[in-house]
Structures are given as structure tokens and as C-alpha cells.
Amino acid sequence: NVTASATNSHLNIARVNQLEVGRSPLGKGALVNGDQVQWLDNNSSMNLYNFRNVGKVFVHDSANDDFTIGEVDELKITSSIYSNYKILRLNNQLGFNGKNGDLSIAEVGRDFDTIDIRNKLSKLNINIADDGNYSINIFNPDRLDCRLLAAARLVRGAENAQLIYKMGDGKPTGQIDIRCDRCELDIWD
Numbered sequence: 001n002v003t004a005s006a007t008n009s010h011l012n013i014a015r016v017n018q019l020e021v022g023r024s025p026l027g028k029g030a031l032v033n034g035d036q037v038q039w040l041d042n043n044s045s046m047n048l049y050n051f052r053n054v055g056k057v058f059v060h061d062s063a064n065d066d067f068t069i070g071e072v073d074e075l076k077i078t079s080s081i082y083s084n085y086k087i088l089r090l091n092n093q094l095g096f097n098g099k100n101g102d103l104s105i106a107e108v109g110r111d112f113d114t115i116d117i118r119n120k121l122s123k124l125n126i127n128i129a130d131d132g133n134y135s136i137n138i139f140n141p142d143r144l145d146c147r148l149l150a151a152a153r154l155v156r157g158a159e160n161a162q163l164i165y166k167m168g169d170g171k172p173t174g175q176i177d178i179r180c181d182r183c184e185l186d187i188w189d
Contacts, residue, residue, distance in 0.1 A: 001020075005024040006044060007047065009047045011050070013051050018055055021049065022059055022061035023058075044062045049065060049067045054073070055072075056073060056076075057069070057072055059079075070089070072089070073093075076094075090109065091112065096118065097118045098120075101122055103119075103122065103124045110131065112128075112134070114175050115174075120183070124186065126176075128167075128188075132167060133173050134168065134176060136164070138164075139177070140179060143180065143182060144181075145183070147186045149188060149189055152166070152167055
């Protein structure tokens, strides 16, 4: 297990079971080039994180970080501003609460469990196999520029969601919830 809270750093890890980023405070009143910077009150800022294979990643508090992840089973991001995430493969779960940061997932495992995105002012690119069985729930369709797989079937009348799409012929095993304000969303195969 690894825990990291830093600024202006580069962390490169090949394999780890559990990783926590931004759990501990960096300190108040940080200076950059002699000027006090408010957003450095975050617990991780201006870092480069490169992880090849990770079981679970928990990002507690991040500002202006760049994450590159080869393969991850579970990724939970509770607070992220101006941070970007590039993931080659997501196997099971994603929880993303952020603002002004982009997310790109090159491949989502066919048997994933949940993807829950609550974001503002971001670009989201997610590649999911079109032979899987899952649902896509979009809660603010009028606040989102959305492009989905051609095979996505619109289903009406579901609880609390504005738009619900289904993929596959069987019972959905995975669920994607999108709550975005002024985001671009591309879900493709």
C-alpha cells in the first residue's frame, strides 16, 4: 500500500495493491514563484502520477495533477479540480467527482460493475465493449454534449434519470451514471 500527498513531484509505480493520493494536507499559504496560491490548499497538486497496475486507487483531494494508469480495478476520486486522468483499462469500478478535468478510458472491462461520474466542465471519453450488458443513466441531458454507441437503445420511464440507455440483449450487469454540467461525453466501442 502507498499513500502520497505532494506538490511538484513525479511518482512512478509498476504494481501496487492499494494507493491513496491527497489524503494528508500539504499546508496553508503555499507559495509558487513568491505568490500565495489559494488552490494549493489541496492535498495533492501539480504532480505527475504514473501507475502501471493498481488494485485500488483513492484520490481524496487533487488539483492540477496528471494521472496515467495502465490497469486499475477500482478508482475512486472524491475531489479533483484541473486534474486529468488517462486510463488504459478499468476493470470494475469508477467513482469520479471533479471539475475542469478530463477523463479518458481506453478500455472498460466487459464485466465492470459501476461507473459513477459527477463532473463539471470536462471532457469524458470512455471505450466500452459493445457486446456487454449494461445501462447508461444520464441525469442532465440538456447540460451535456453526448455521443453514445450506435447500438445504445433508449428506454423511458426509469426512476430519477432523465435518459436511460441499455446495451446488450441480456440483463444489465454494469451501470454507468452520468451527472455532468457542461461536459462533453463520448462513449464508444
